[in-house]
Amino acid sequence: MNAESVVNQFFTAVERINIDEAVTYLADDVSYENMPVQPVRGKDEVRNLMSAFLAASTEVEWRVLRQHYVDNVVFNERLDRFKMNGGWLELPVAGVFEINEAGKISLWRDYFDMGTYMDQLTSLMQGE
Amino acid sequence: MNAESVVNQFFTAVERINIDEAVTYLADDVSYENMPVQPVRGKDEVRNLMSAFLAASTEVEWRVLRQHYVDNVVFNERLDRFKMNGGWLELPVAGVFEINEAGKISLWRDYFDMGTYMDQLTSLMQGE
Numbered sequence A, B: 001m002n003a004e005s006v007v008n009q010f011f012t013a014v015e016r017i018n019i020d021e022a023v024t025y026l027a028d029d030v031s032y033e034n035m036p037v038q039p040v041r042g043k044d045e046v047r048n049l050m051s052a053f054l055a056a057s058t059e060v061e062w063r064v065l066r067q068h069y070v071d072n073v074v075f076n077e078r079l080d081r082f083k084m085n086g087g088w089l090e091l092p093v094a095g096v097f098e099i100n101e102a103g104k105i106s107l108w109r110d111y112f113d114m115g116t117y118m119d120q121l122t123s124l125m126q127g128e
Helices: A003-015 A019-025 A043-054 A114-125 B003-015 B019-025 B043-054 B114-125
Strands: A026-034 A059-070 A073-084 A087-099 A105-111 B026-034 B059-070 B073-084 B087-099 B105-111
Touching (some): A003 A059, A003 A087, A019 A043, A026 A043, A073 A114, A073 B059, A087 A114, A087 B087, A087 B105, A105 B087, A114 B114, B003 B019, B003 B059, B003 B105, B019 B026, B073 B114
Parallel strands (some): A026 A105
Antiparallel strands (some): A059 A073, A073 A087, A087 A105, B059 B073, B087 B105
């Protein structure tokens, strides 16, 4: 199983909003780094964060626009989409993943613009 | 000359703040896409934008933390550093580059958090 297939399986679980399955692809000491904010370390902490940011979503689609892997590193460009309150939040993201020797995601790093996320989140929560 | 070496030469010119040289690595129809804002298309337009955002910098260092290329596509993670008014602005960036058949950069796409950039810019301009 190559690095890319681990990331693909993880994304498929996220899109089903199946957090129990999604975290099975993460290493116990995973580091989840949303670049605009502080990293979150450890599988349980990442589960809590994922639960929080997916809680308001009734549908999730993470469109992978481009993805390459070199050895144990996967790079992708994505449009992460979250349906909330009847509308879609759409966030352009560049992701970097490292897969450890056990085939688990040990680094999940996402680059994105927090303002792009927050402006849409505010609008959708207000039902605009 | 592979795709990565074109990007490396471009970065070296940027770090010298030599915009005349830097734009020689760009295709005439280059698309420069800072994801939080609208794309800029065409070598002359990109030159103008680069001149504007580098104008206040006395030193520039774009630290490439990780870089991979697959065929004509280069992905990198960087810490772009700009010295202004005696202090350093530091911006985490994920970049994606496409190199055309003539060996020129036809796509330059950067993912970053605009708030991280603007907050530091404001502080440095105020001499904090």
